[in-house]
Amino acid sequence: MIVGAILTQSTSWSNVERAIAELRREKLLSPTAFEQVSTERLSELIRSSGYFRQKARKLKAFVHFLLSEYAGSLDKMFAMPTAELRGQLLSVHGIGPETADSILLYAGGHATFVVDAYTRRMLVRHGLSHEKATYGEIQELFHASLPADAELFNEYHALIVETGKRYCKKGAAECEHCPLRAFLPVTARIPL
Numbered sequence: 001m002i003v004g005a006i007l008t009q010s011t012s013w014s015n016v017e018r019a020i021a022e023l024r025r026e027k028l029l030s031p032t033a034f035e036q037v038s039t040e041r042l043s044e045l046i047r048s049s050g051y052f053r054q055k056a057r058k059l060k061a062f063v064h065f066l067l068s069e070y071a072g073s074l075d076k077m078f079a080m081p082t083a084e085l086r087g088q089l090l091s092v093h094g095i096g097p098e099t100a101d102s103i104l105l106y107a108g109g110h111a112t113f114v115v116d117a118y119t120r121r122m123l124v125r126h127g128l129s130h131e132k133a134t135y136g137e138i139q140e141l142f143h144a145s146l147p148a149d150a151e152l153f154n155e156y157h158a159l160i161v162e163t164g165k166r167y168c169k170k171g172a173a174e175c176e177h178c179p180l181r182a183f184l185p186v187t188a189r190i191p192l
Contacts (some may be wrong), residue, residue: 001107002074003029005099006058007049018048031072034063058094065092078108086112097135105157111150113142114157118164125168125175127185 003023007016022045023029028037043056069088070077077085082104089100097115104110115138123129129138146152167178175181 002062002103003059005102005106006062006094007046007055008102009051009055009058009094009099011050015048015050019046019052022046022048031063031066034059035067054094061093062095065089074107078110082110082112085110097139101139105150105153109150111148111153113139113146113153115139115142116157116161117170118161118168119157121170122160122164122168122180125173126180126183 003020004013004016007019020029026037026045028034028042028045034042039053039056039060042059043052046052046055046059049055065088066072066074066077080088085108086100086104089095089103090097095103101112101114104112105114115135120129120133120138123133123138123141124131129141142153142156146156163178163180167174167180175184
């Protein structure tokens, strides 16, 4: 999950799956294996994820953090309070808010909402947020509106991603077929 959260930056999940399959084939999905493999070799194995040299350095930085702060134990790391661990993750090279929150929610089961491009696009199009809203402002909208529950946040975000992929596309929204069409502001609705 953590490897996927880092590799999915600026690429599609299908490209990440190929990279993870390569890492699995080479038996490199453990902190010790990541520590021992060269950055160059790691880059080759994750080439399909794009920006592979930068992502190899990011993976190495995360593993260094995990080994130095938590002796390689994900259990110890995820036992930390959410806010404290989030701050630590944000201090690791290459981990920004979306990646930190993805690690916290999907790998650690912490109740924090992940804000991505789909989330932002849907909220803006529905008049629930403005174009220049910060990550934190959008995240706070969810935290203030929903119970703090990791399972709920996970499901809610997955539904947003699926709706974004199918209907709320970057270039041309397909509002007329979207199940959320009724919730669009009247001025944004496309007549049937």
